[in-house]
Amino acid sequence: MKKNKFDFSIPNRQSYVAILLILFKTITVVVRQILPILFVILIGGSSKKGDYIIWSVIVIAFLSMIYSIVNFFRTYFFIQDDELILHSGIFQRKRTSIPFSKIQTINFEQNIIHQLFSVLKLKIDTAGSDKNEFEFHAIESEKAHALRTLILREKSTMEIANQSDKNKTITESNPTTYKKIMSLSLTDLLKVGFTENHIKSGGLIFLFVLWIYQNLQEVGVDVDEYSEQLPIWEPGLYLLLFLGFILIIISIGISLVRTVINNYDLQFLRSQYGFKVISGLFTKKEVSASDHKIQHISWSDNLLKRLVGFKDLRLNQASSAELKAKQNINIPGCNEAHIKGVVATLFGETDFSLFPMQGIDRRYFTRFAIIFGLLTLTSIILTIYFYSGLNAFFIFLIGFYLIFSRYISFKKKTYGYDDSLIYIKGGIFGDRAEILPMYKVQGINIHESPYQTRNQLCSITLNTASGNIRIPYISRNDGSKLADLLIYKVEIDKRKWM
Amino acid sequence: MNFQNNQIDINDLPTIEEIVFEKLHPNYKKISVYITGIVFTILLSVYFAIGLFVEEILLFPIVLMVMIGWSIVTGLSIILSIKGYEYQGYALREKDVLYKNGIFFKSTVIVPFNRIQHCEIEQGPIDRQFDLAELSLFTAGGSSSDVSIPGLTLDKANALKNFITNRTAKDEEE
Incomplete structure (x- = not known):
């Protein structure tokens, strides 16, 4: 066995590659901070203030680099009595210990430098909302795998010892065999990229431009003055169309690049107790989720994705609030069969077409339409009076869009449940579906606005450890019936939910 | 084997509609x-x-x-x-706790005991003058399913806390 190769009972240091990584990190931080200033100097802005900032950035970065390197030599980890122990700190020595039972997941990450030297970044997530999260910048690949295997094995033996002996079979099987559920080929990857939500990428461009603008202003370039010096163009229709076209091209380009960087060589794997996703171009990321930690799952598509039959699958894990974003597993480019497989693995064979689906109350739409219709109408009248018809037309478009999308979302929103699962469908231009096992509910919130009270309606929010699920505008009778059933299901269920 | 799996009629389940809520301390x-x-x-x-x-x-x-x-x-x-004040109230059942509030926008939260992570009793400076306290119940479902029941006498808050902690512990044993 490999495990004898490494002795974790004596203090271990991280790989020396960590020093290289610290250097690399320092350089990137410096470059990122200085870049806009250099840009300014290049185009001939005032450089005095820029110089000052550059030097302070370099000094601070250098000091923090020294600190990190000294800290590296003072950091050790080892295993003692089913606990992972970490010693660190320069002036004030810190001793952190995590019992194996508290460890939730151990994830690996590899960027280009890691790959070159075959080391891994190791992240250990622990239960509870306290920020007790471990991160090792670089550990030799084999050592890291050995450490994970060791901890997970000890952990599962401990859990089995705690449970009754009915689950004894688990110990015999090897926990590290993986079965591939799906992987993204290069063509699939491009398809995923092309069908992303490009409006989001457009927003990113906007933020980027804003960022440059702000940085330029901070170092003392008057951007407005420059733009005033530009020749005054009549923004003709062709120019606008051209700019719009450019924006679309750039947006699609950014979506593509983002998809490739995040999802390159994506592999979605099934182990005995959970799922695992490996992906990434520069940084190879590995995220895993054990079955019992997954609280609810959802999948969605958009108009473009429907053309190629792709859906984004998301496995929502329970975790502390600070880590929420990192803990959810996103798998783009899944098809119907993959999702069916995942659902079957997690919840058993389920035929959702047999679920008695119910819509929500029509007043979800009509109430909104009346309020927003009146609002739009008043603003249109005011705009025509004070400004021009063209502005009013834009306001009409926005109002129409809001009301129209509310109508679609009303039409599409349905929910249904069987003995153990709740199934919620919705979406506006794409489709969206969520499945929540009833016993994972943490609490139920029933809201009533004054209007809903008058009309015997309510909205229900189901709180889970991985986020909230909302069912708006259902009759109060249906709502309390659903709440009664859910509470009952939670209270009789003795299964471990996290 | 002591296995039972009787069919449940949804209409027979204990319903939240009939609950009588207890008012907070005047x-x-x-x-x-x-x-x-x-x-x-x-x-x-x-x-x-x-x-x-x-x-x-x-x-x-x-x-x-x-x-x-x-x-x-x-x-x-x-x-x-x-x-x-008229619209605030809490209720304890065998297996869960409910809290409602809101004059115009009404809200009722239901939290089962076996999902409560921990309880806390807080007493602000004004609370202390009236010997009142606030009992907070935390779940893993984030802040929207955390319940805070204000306006309890300190004795009552302690009693409730003990009751709930006992229930939670009992659930874990089973």
């Missing part, structure tokens, strides 16, 4: 009035403090308008906090 009404009063007094003093530096806002017609506006808003808020 002194809590006073506390909400005091807190509202204090908040608005602070707001007014901030206004006058700014007035020391920006004298324009203390000129005659403006100051009168601000005072009238302030009195109306403060009065309404105090009425609302008194009224709000």
Whole structure:
């Protein structure tokens, strides 16, 4: 066995590659901070203030680099009595210990430098909302795998010892065999990229431009003055169309690049107790989720994705609030069969077409339409009076869009449940579906606005450890019936939910 | 083998519609009035403090308008906090706890005991004057399913906390 190769009972240091990584990190931080200033100097802005900032950035970065390197030599980890122990700190020595039972997941990450030297970044997530999260910048690949295997094995033996002996079979099987559920080929990857939500990428461009603008202003370039010096163009229709076209091209380009960087060589794997996703171009990321930690799952598509039959699958894990974003597993480019497989693995064979689906109350739409219709109408009248018809037309478009999308979302929103699962469908231009096992509910919130009270309606929010699920505008009778059933299901269920 | 799997009729389940909610301690009404009063007094003093530096806002017609506006808003808020008391209430069942509040926008939270992570009792300075306390119940479902029941006597809050902790522990044993 490999495990004898490494002795974790004596203090271990991280790989020396960590020093290289610290250097690399320092350089990137410096470059990122200085870049806009250099840009300014290049185009001939005032450089005095820029110089000052550059030097302070370099000094601070250098000091923090020294600190990190000294800290590296003072950091050790080892295993003692089913606990992972970490010693660190320069002036004030810190001793952190995590019992194996508290460890939730151990994830690996590899960027280009890691790959070159075959080391891994190791992240250990622990239960509870306290920020007790471990991160090792670089550990030799084999050592890291050995450490994970060791901890997970000890952990599962401990859990089995705690449970009754009915689950004894688990110990015999090897926990590290993986079965591939799906992987993204290069063509699939491009398809995923092309069908992303490009409006989001457009927003990113906007933020980027804003960022440059702000940085330029901070170092003392008057951007407005420059733009005033530009020749005054009549923004003709062709120019606008051209700019719009450019924006679309750039947006699609950014979506593509983002998809490739995040999802390159994506592999979605099934182990005995959970799922695992490996992906990434520069940084190879590995995220895993054990079955019992997954609280609810959802999948969605958009108009473009429907053309190629792709859906984004998301496995929502329970975790502390600070880590929420990192803990959810996103798998783009899944098809119907993959999702069916995942659902079957997690919840058993389920035929959702047999679920008695119910819509929500029509007043979800009509109430909104009346309020927003009146609002739009008043603003249109005011705009025509004070400004021009063209502005009013834009306001009409926005109002129409809001009301129209509310109508679609009303039409599409349905929910249904069987003995153990709740199934919620919705979406506006794409489709969206969520499945929540009833016993994972943490609490139920029933809201009533004054209007809903008058009309015997309510909205229900189901709180889970991985986020909230909302069912708006259902009759109060249906709502309390659903709440009664859910509470009952939670209270009789003795299964471990996290 | 002691396995049972009887069919459940949804209509036979205990329903939340019939629950009688228990009111908070009457002194809590006073506390909400005091807190509202204090908040608005602070707001007014901030206004006058700014007035020391920006004298324009203390000129005659403006100051009168601000005072009238302030009195109306403060009065309404105090009425609302008194009224709000009528709509606040909690209920304990064998296996869960419920809390409702809201005059216009009503909200009811239900949290099963076997999903409560931990409980806390808090007592602010004004609470202490009236010997009242607030019991907070935390779940893993994030802040929207955390329940805070204010306006309990300290004894009652402690009793509730013990009751709930016992229930939670019992669930874990089973």
